[in-house]
Amino acid sequence: MKQDVLAAKQAQVDEIAKQLVGAKSVIVVDYLGLTVEQATEMRAELREQGATMQVVKNTILRRAAEKAGVEGLEEYFVGPTAIAYSETDPVGPAKIAAKFAKDVDAVEIKGGIIEGKAATLEQIQELATLPDRDGLLSMLVSVLQAPVRDFAMVVKAVADSKDDEPAA
Structure with a gap:
């Protein structure tokens, strides 16, 4: 029986390590005091952004981070811990976690991983202020x-000025 439990825990460590490596960003949060409704709302918002949130034991997280080669997170794996991560959008989980941390006293961002490197609370908050993917794409289209x-306005102005000139 003990071997079965160890095998299940090792499988969980392997799965979390794979998620830590594959994620664009991982946000580590303290969720103590979060109501079921608030947790459900946070998970739903994360899901809309293509992100996932799960509660993980700190020892599992420590081992998974070690296996994934991510250093500097050990100090965040204390107390009740949940991770929010996305494999496609680095900004989404940070935005939602920051919103909930601001609106709900029970949520506290501890730190995280951005592009495979440990990130502090300040770096996560800075990431949360960036526009989301759609906002960045619309800014890019506007610039392009x-x-x-x-050019079209200049051509129109030249054409309009030609129309205003008296015929010679």
Whole structure:
């Protein structure tokens, strides 16, 4: 029976390590005092952004971080710990965790992983202030359209000035 428990824990360590390696960002939060409704709401918002949240034992997290080669997180694996991560969007989990940390006293961001490296609370909060993927894409499109739009306005102004000139 003991071997079965150890095998199950090792499988969990392997799975979490795989998630830590594959994630664009991982946010480590303290969730003590979070109500079921608040936890459900947070999970739903994360799911909408393509992210996942799960509660993990600290010893499992320590071993998974060690296996994933991520150093500097050991200090965050104290007390009740949940991780929010995304394999596609590095900003989404940080934004949602920061929103809940601001709105709900029970949520506290401890730190995390950004692009495979340990990140402090300050770095996570800075990441949370960035626009999301759709916002960044719309900014990029606007920047790419600007030269064409400006050229079109100049051509229209030249055409309008030609129309205003008296015939000779």
